[in-house]
Amino acid sequence: MNDVTSGPDTPPLTKALKETAHRLGADLVSVAPADRWSEPPSFDTSTVHVYPHSGYTPSELMPSTHSVVVVAVRHLDGVIDSTTTDTKTTAIQGNFGYVLLNRKLNDITFGLAHWLEEQGYRSVPLGSAGQSRYNHRADDDPDILSVGYGVFSLKRAAVLAGLGRKAKNGVVASPELGVRMRLGALLTVARLESGPLLEGDPCPPDCTICMKACPTRAISLGGRVSHLRCFTDVGRRGVRYEEIKAKFKAQYPVDLPDVDYVDKEYWGNEGTGNRMCKIACVAFCPLGKRRLPDVMRRVKEFEQQRPKVELLSFPPSHEFALDAVGEGNSAAEPSGSG
Structure with a gap:
């Protein structure tokens, strides 16, 4: 089994890999060399806004x-x-926007890894990396605001592969699909052609749609x-x-110090509860080429249906004031009828 590809073999292999990924059901596919996880980064982090490291690196x-x-697979x-x-x-949404897509991403990345190994390149699928x-x-x-993390950061990988950029609502936005997608990944020994890194902020400077729509004020002005x-x-x-944190820890295993494993993994394809916030930060986001103007025009009505919830005893670092948020929504809403 090969460890590397070289010279003129690399572009044809990468092209064939992407064709296979699309045939298996992927809407987007991009590649990052493993050395983009090296520290310090080999790129300018002031222009490429990469997510902080969490979980394990590819080489680990x-x-x-x-x-x-x-x-990536898009939301319908x-x-x-x-x-x-x-x-x-x-x-x-819980079934066809989360559970099914996670399982589909498992199938796609396993299929790609299997295809690569048939070509002679050792590979491991990570699927939706839903272990949190x-x-x-x-x-x-x-x-620490990001109290949960995955075994492998798909968001960091997506930015390092040039598939998308970090949006204000904390998720990856691709030029094609915006934030309405779910991610998966695989690791391989093949030296594939990498995608260029995307620079800058994908969000309009004055856009505050996700911040104002979130019923629990979970998104800060700084993103x-x-x-x-x-x-x-x-x-x-x-x-x-404290009550919320205790319930979070009851659902997601705690990575205790000096313990070399946790007794279980929480899998994202096991199911999901009702999200009464209605994933507003994703649904109303204007990014991407598949805009839904009729849906976005419901944002004001949604804010009335889902008024802000007063959460108690949160540390100051988790308190995000919205009184500084202007009427940025109107500037970012698309025009035209849906």
């Missing part, structure tokens, strides 16, 4: 890794349409996201900081 998961392949427009209504359920954990350091440091405020899900899991 498979030491022979040369390339990281990142794929109808699923996004259905999630912005006043119904008291997100069963459609609680960062025990957050117990002593309330300034940081409080996982625990998001986890409250319009107060359904409680309103007090």
